Amino acid sequence: QSAGTTTPSNSPGTGDASTPTANGKDPVKVGAILPYSGVYASLGENLTRGMELYFESVNWEAAGRKITLIKEDEENDPQGALRKLRKLMEKDNIDILTGPVSTAVAYALRDEVDSKKLPFLVSHAGGNDLTRTKRSDYIWRSSFSSWQIGNSMGKYAYDHIAKKIYVTAADYAFGKEVAGAFKEAFTAAGGEIVGEVYPPLGSNDYASYLTQIKGKKPEAVYAFFAGADAVRFVKQYEQYGLKGQIPLIGSGWLNAEDIRPEQGNSPEGITSTMFWDYHLDTPENKAFVAAYEKKYNARPSIESVEGYDAARVIVEALKSLNGDTSDKQKLSQAIGKVQFTSPRGPIQFDPETHHVIQKLYLIKTEIQNGKTENKVVEEIGEIKDPGK
């Protein structure tokens, strides 16, 4: 996957591409600011794969207009991303923006996008405020919010897992928001938090934290970690003898599809919540997984679905406008009206908050044939971000 421009490979050539007209045959330009280097590179890659898979399925066309995807590296750097945004807006004249992974980047882009009235479909970054205090008429989010992730586990954990829980999360705004939402829901249900600790993002050693947690003897541990942190945390959880003794619960990134193979058998028994799972048994998901595996010869991840859905939202919005992107406000409103059944289940936007309304699922990791697999245990149902 590379930054740059993807143009349809098998679409019919258009002779008059050089003479742009208001509502003519010139392509719709979709700008994507996603990480292609650094720690988050694999997320960017999967998001892109998902998007391209969907665009390909519609032949890179919507309402008769070609779609051009212009990719820029987010570099996990807000200022760099702003530079890219200016390029996309002023040089490439994009019609719609999508991305990013980092919440800080999303916040950085927010004002510029808002003031230039550019429709912006957030396809991953989950910071709560983006659809709360930093809401914009032009920004919609099809992925998730940290609140959705954390909240979804609260009540279930109290009812089915434990009454006294230790909370740990990576020390950054998003991690804290997830933990906060969990704590809120868990204590509201009647649970007790016996302790909490927030190791720095990218901690390379959790030994002392784990010893500490173990000493507190909680009934379960709720953890939010992702990527390399999740691999280390879950493995060390096993090495320090907590696995099997104290149930580990958390968000779906703890035992996500793309990192589980690297965790060996250590994630066995983790219970987590997420808005999608590889094994989700719906026709939409089956079709998606099959198509994805055929094209990339790899399992899709959460981010693949996000990309796939974002692409679909864009295409549906364009269709509803008959391909007319001249009015940014209309385009933005059209995005908000899109709803369909995605591989993750039915999704639609909350017109108030501009945030996606979606189902969440309870997922458990088991050992099958000597390898770990996730299983969807239960459907938690539709969770709508309160927007406050």
Place this chain on the structure above:
Amino acid sequence: MVLDIIAIQLVNGLSYGLLLFMITIGLSLIFGIMGVLNLAHGSLYMIGAYLALSITQHIAPNFMYALLLAPIFVAVISFLLEICLLRPTYKLGHLSQVLLTFGVAYILHDVVRLIWGANVKSLTLPPWLSGSVELFGQTFPLYRILIMGFGLLVAAVMWYLQEKTRWGAIIRAGLSNREMVSGLGINIKIVFSVVFAIGGLLAGLGGVAAGPVLGLYLGMEFEVLILALVILVVGGLGSITGTLLAGLIVGVVETFGKVLFPQLSLLIIFGLMALVLVVKPTGMLGKQVH
């Protein structure tokens, strides 16, 4: 009970400290002895870890082979690096080497991504290494105990090489006046290449040894680099013993710091470094600078 926890945390700290020592020793050698600030050190470490991954996955599913082979590969890479890139820069001064090795780090970052992809990876230990033992009534990973022994062994070998052989003196002489050393009939260029290769070997060794604990992912090299630089400075330049001591102290302080002041985790290590330097401007065991 409380004492048990303190004891186990101490072991945690010491084992983490020796891990840090393993990560730093190559950098310490190259900077302390050759005066080259090798910002590609983290990258060499990373390559060691990734090579070990490939070796265990494709060549021989045996961690011990990886521990042996991967560092040698890395040593060859650094040997070539020294000859092709670093050599012309000695006369240019330290900052040029900083820029050069940083460039190398950038390149290796993409090279690793091309070869191994952007996904998080992990180096799996064979069962006989991945078990746990009981320590002070707590479960403790066996591998971390072995790491401690291994770290001490490496320290002993390094100390011997530097203090007890003529090599150490030749290299220190080359550092202050290369011209004169070659005027005494010593091919200082080769000596430097070999030292750099040994530095690479140690970086690779660190990568293989620490990989199973710290994980493999893009960007790990810069985290490791910063960590290693801190240890290097806290210990003082040019002192293997200093590096060892610094590793242990940082390991223990960080382990207890995380527990006692979790809010400050982010700055424990830098705070410690600042404190050491303010009190002792040449690090704990660094030689006095004129």
Place this chain on the structure above:
Amino acid sequence: MAGLKKNPVVFLVLLVALCIAPFIMSNYFLSILVEILILGIFALSLNILVGYTGLVSLGHAAFFGVGAYTSSLIAIHYTSNVFVTLIAGILLSLMMAGMIGFFCNRVNGFYFLMLTLAFSQMFYALVYRWGSLTQGDNGLSGIPKPTLWVNGLLDSPIAFYFFILIIFLIVFIGLSVILHSPLGQIFVGIRENETRVRVMGYNTTIYKNISFILAGGIGGLAGSLYAFFNGFISPKDIYWTMSGEVLIMVLVGGVGTLIGPVLGAAFIVILETFVSSYTDMWMLIVGMTFILFVIFIPKGIVSIGSLWNERKNVNQGKGNEKELKVRMSGVIQDEK
């Protein structure tokens, strides 16, 4: 560089070009130019330390951050008047530079580098943790546009450009005077041989502190401007990578020259902007560029011209700007 001094015509031509640039450039390129000027100021400030006083700092982003956060917070909570915010930003970074400098200037060479790094990382941690004030790692967004006496005077990109250009010129010309003044020459002396300069009768510690504070203040100014330019600032901009990036700008442009760091800033901004749009292997390309620089243009972009006519000006050492030894290593001991 030498040409610039000898040849005011070149300087004038450049100035005119900078003045008409906004009228012939698209907004996008203008924004890149603005960014270059701001980061140019930042690189200039670091170069006072690295290039003139010989103190290699890897913590310069701290001052960028102090300036940026101070100005932004004042703009958000009190007033967006540009003079108030800028002056506050500069004052605070001067103070912080005084404090950090006091400690850092007690150590030498590589230890100095690492101590500056330590302080800036601690400041980073502070900003990161102090979420109630700084919004933590989410970054401080929604920074209002700066205002002059009359609201809206700086709103247009062109007006903002000229505002930055004027500040840039003030800094550039100011520094060119200061660094060539008797005081500036003491800095150079310290770079070359601190003990000797001490024996010449100078209290070098004071002069090192002066240069540190000067660099910190201007670095803070750059930070403030940058926050206004992007309307956003995050801990990422204080992280050591930012310190490293500006150091690279200085190195690539030409250490110890006036225009060098600015050229370096331009080069790096352009490289990063364009290369990463075409390939995601940009780190590889950027890395190769660094290596090529070290091997073929070790004295930086400024020296490209003189590589040309190296033949001509034979060993007439205008030494303090051409040959440069920056004291880095702590282990290399000077002979008695």
Place this chain on the structure above:
Amino acid sequence: MLQVDNIHSYYGDSHVLQGVSVNVKKGSLSVLLGRNGMGKTTTIRSIIGFTPPRQGKIRFQGNEIQKLPSYRVAQLGIGLVPQGRGVFPNLTVKENLTIAARNSSRRGWTLDRIYELFPRLKERASSMGGNLSGGEQQMLTIGRALMTNPDLLLLDEPSEGLSPLMVQEVENIISALKQEGLSMLMVEQNISMALHVADWVYVMCKGEVVFDGSPDDLKRNDAVKHKYLGMSS
């Protein structure tokens, strides 16, 4: 033994040696004299290979060495006492001596013999080279050069910074070395000392040899002495 034949050496673009020819016969001592900045050190540097000549030939025991890297030149059996001493400041006196140790069977110079020659060095054996006094450093460099057991010794102002007593000592050592068959090329500012021990004398001015002859020839030649060496009588 050593023939330097019409060499031209440069520092960057400055043309410092403009056709210098110097010879050292086996077992003899040739001396280079001249005012400051005339190219004496550069001649020595050209021979050892620090500043290789761009033109001309240097032959040592029949081998052409002008293109060899300096460590090869040294290995062929040329020892160097550089100007300004070039002591390794961060090594102890003993380390300074031992890293140079080579071929002790050839001429029999060992650490013990050096200590015998300069007892002062033995007293300071564990001091850092950089902490020695000027004169002690000078002794150390002479000792260090001998530790390589050379056939030809290049001495660049060996008496600089030495007390009169030590100068006599060095003079004696040089005579003794000559007795042992060592060949030497020496640069000196202490003319009287140089003329005592020299077999042949060269006087340099502005990168060229302007006089060459025996010490007695020079003593008789007032014009050269006055013009190039600033000697009044």
Place this chain on the structure above:
Amino acid sequence: MRNEEHSIVADHALRVEGIGKRFGGLEILKDITFAVQPGERRAFIGPNGAGKSTLFNMIAGDLAASSGDIYYFNENISRVPNHQRVRKGMVRTFQKSNLLQELTVLDNLLLVLQVKFGLHHVWFRKRTAQQFPELYSRAEQLLDTWGLADRKDTVVKKLSYGEQRQVEIMLGIATEPKVLLLDEPTAGMSNTETQHILKLLQNMPRDLTLLIIEHDMEVVFGLADRISVLYNGNIFLEGDPQMIKTDLRVYEIYFGKEGA
């Protein structure tokens, strides 16, 4: 009474009382006491490693004494840092040239002269010949005197060894100090240059107090009013040149059999 004492002490430009120095276990200087009158020219001789340079280092404040006190025109300067001693008019040169290698001869000189002219606080005026005519004319004058005018724009590291030594001495004299400490000024210099420097020093104003370390007897006897011989960590002998020249013990430890 107090007045009387004061007047006696004030006669000394420099008075060293019981200075000792040890490096670790090594006692280099034991108990050095001497006084130098204003305008006196005092030479220090002694075998290599006797501690002459170390003594200068302590007088100049580059090295802290292990014991004892140093008085400069009746002021105890033992705790005054080296750079302030320079400001007070006490300047030293180094045995091994210690210059700003990458700067030109002129820049080295200007940096020294800046202090003399009190320009070190000037920070908003470029240092050019037009802006600071006095500074520059003084520099040119010095360069002429030293025969280094044609070398003024050469980077110091490109000078030959002897030339660097000349610059070193020039820097010492440039600021017209009250007390000048010269550490082997003519070492490494050719005959011609040695003569030149000797003459220059001889012609220095008589109110300059000069302390010089030398191994070149021509210079020592051509210049010194008094000579101190350092040996075994003590001042072994102090006297006028005639006396030193005729003392047999000095031959034994310093001059050698042929001697001066």
